[in-house]
Amino acid sequence: MPDPSGRPxxxxxxxxxxxxxxxxxxxxxxxxxxxxxxxxAKDAGVGIATLYRRFPTREQLVDATYRYETARLxxxxxxxxxxxxxxxxxxxxxxxVLDYIAxxxxxxxxxxxxxxxxxxxxSQTREQLTGAIEEFRVAGIGQGVxxxxxxxxxxxxxxxxxxxxAGAAPQRAQAERLLDLLMDGLTxxxxxxxxxxxxxxxxxx
Numbered sequence: 001m002p003d004p005s006g007r008p009x010x011x012x013x014x015x016x017x018x019x020x021x022x023x024x025x026x027x028x029x030x031x032x033x034x035x036x037x038x039x040x041a042k043d044a045g046v047g048i049a050t051l052y053r054r055f056p057t058r059e060q061l062v063d064a065t066y067r068y069e070t071a072r073l074x075x076x077x078x079x080x081x082x083x084x085x086x087x088x089x090x091x092x093x094x095x096x097v098l099d100y101i102a103x104x105x106x107x108x109x110x111x112x113x114x115x116x117x118x119x120x121x122x123s124q125t126r127e128q129l130t131g132a133i134e135e136f137r138v139a140g141i142g143q144g145v146x147x148x149x150x151x152x153x154x155x156x157x158x159x160x161x162x163x164x165x166a167g168a169a170p171q172r173a174q175a176e177r178l179l180d181l182l183m184d185g186l187t188x189x190x191x192x193x194x195x196x197x198x199x200x201x202x203x204x205x
């Protein structure tokens with residue numbers, strides 16, 4: 001995250017910031033709205049003064065954590081596509097989206113206010129996530145495993161629907177099943193045979 005003053009951020013300050021944001025993401029997931037700045041600083045291995053120097057208010061920390069987690073999620077496409085076929089990579093990424101959503105429950109009220117006050121923040125998030133999905137989609141079309149007729153924006157909306165109705169931790173198993181159904185709909189029919197390749201590599205009509 002750039003320094004608000006526009007000044008370059010020193011390497012040690014950048015390292016502390018990354019530690020704080022990673023600790024904040026974990027704390028908001030683990031402790032929900034009860035996550036304290038003191039505990040976040042402790043988990044990051046820095047003093048509370050360091051936290052306040054970089055993030056003077058809880059709102060600024062929530063904003064930075066949200067941007068940090070969104071950027072991390074969007075950047076995972078290359079690694080997943082390097083390890084898995086595009087359809088399986090997209091499915092694995094969707095599970096990571098559920099983890100990403102879990103972080104947001106702990107900062108929901110503050111985040112809601114931030115998104116209302118800054119419409120660009122929500123737009124930037126949609127652009128980043130749609131861009132990530134497009135990478136999976138293009139790779140999947142090239143590999144013949146993902147349908148070419150479903151836009152990335154539609155996939156994101158479907159994914160958002162799953163997180164909306166089953167995004168809470170106790171509903172994780174249900175959310176994973178819904179993601180499986182979503183992937184079944186995105187799997188590309190193999191040419192002319194009427195068969196669809198399943199996630200386990202088998203085929204069905």
